[in-house]
Amino acid sequence: MSADPLGAELLALALEAGRRAGALLRDGRPDDLAVARTKSSPIDVVTEMDIAAEKLITGFLAEHRPDDGFLGEEGASSPGSSGVRWVIDPLDGTVNYLYGLPTWAVSIAAERDGETLVGVVEAPMRRETYHAVLGGGAYAGERRLAVRAPAPLDQALISTGFAYVQTRRARQAEVARHLVPRVRDIRRGGSAAIDLCDVAAGRLDGYYERGLNPWDLAAGDLIAREAGALTGGRPGERPSGELAVAAPPGVFEPLQELLEESGAWHD
Numbered sequence: 001m002s003a004d005p006l007g008a009e010l011l012a013l014a015l016e017a018g019r020r021a022g023a024l025l026r027d028g029r030p031d032d033l034a035v036a037r038t039k040s041s042p043i044d045v046v047t048e049m050d051i052a053a054e055k056l057i058t059g060f061l062a063e064h065r066p067d068d069g070f071l072g073e074e075g076a077s078s079p080g081s082s083g084v085r086w087v088i089d090p091l092d093g094t095v096n097y098l099y100g101l102p103t104w105a106v107s108i109a110a111e112r113d114g115e116t117l118v119g120v121v122e123a124p125m126r127r128e129t130y131h132a133v134l135g136g137g138a139y140a141g142e143r144r145l146a147v148r149a150p151a152p153l154d155q156a157l158i159s160t161g162f163a164y165v166q167t168r169r170a171r172q173a174e175v176a177r178h179l180v181p182r183v184r185d186i187r188r189g190g191s192a193a194i195d196l197c198d199v200a201a202g203r204l205d206g207y208y209e210r211g212l213n214p215w216d217l218a219a220g221d222l223i224a225r226e227a228g229a230l231t232g233g234r235p236g237e238r239p240s241g242e243l244a245v246a247a248p249p250g251v252f253e254p255l256q257e258l259l260e261e262s263g264a265w266h267d
Contacts, residue, residue, distance in 0.1 A: 007118055008133070018121075022105075054073070058076045058086070067084075068082050068085065069081075069084065071214060087218040089216055092121075121219050128197075129141060137227075147200060154183060161212075192217065193220040195220070228249075
């Protein structure tokens with residue numbers, strides 16, 4: 001791991017915050033959330049859990065590092081004065097969580113002067129915690145992660161995600177239709193953070209998605225890169241809401257080229 005004492009401190013805090021939030025979400029979820037009657041709709045229950053998890057994370061981190069900034073999916077936003085900003089998705093994979101599927105996660109990243117220094121993705125139902133410090137490699141628990149050996153694109157298993165907005169989903173379906181004959185197969189897991197970690201762990205040959213937010217990407221992108229993946233957006237660009245791509249060298253380039261050809265960056 002990195003010898004940077006700040007990185008070690010931020011990692012320890014992110015791991016503990018992720019563990020606590022993951023336990024809250026796992027243990028606080030009603031057994032049959034899809035027909036929950038405690039609120040006006042099951043979505044309200046999920047939203048309350050999402051907000052509670054973010055408050056837990058930001059409260060814990062602020063207690064230990066009161067001068068840091070925050071950017072969170074559920075509204076946490078403050079610039080801070082330390083040069084460190086936490087980028088938080090308290091519940092990535094909301095629909096999976098709603099339906100009782102296991103592919104959801106807590107994603108916490110720490111940036112220093114705009115560069116991601118630490119990433120943690122806590123996946124409670126998988127009983128896995130992925131983490132990385134810039135320059136220190138990527139891990140699942142104590143196991144060091146490494147991407148798969150490059151495969152020809154027609155033998156590559158690729159994951160993606162789809163937006164909630166119907167018009168964008170229709171366009172994304174067209175992009176997927178363009179890719180399906182050119183790759184081994186396509187998966188749709190439902191959590192960008194876990195997809196990126198699965199690239200890091202060698203469970204996928206690649207991943208792409210349009211429409212992600214910074215909190216969807218920050219931790220998983222670092223974990224994938226520290227495991228040996230290349231990440232980016234359109235050719236020559238960093239991953240962003242326009243397009244995010246992650247894959248081992250040798251798969252990344254032809255996948256990015258195919259996505260460019262398919263017009264994956266526009267609605």
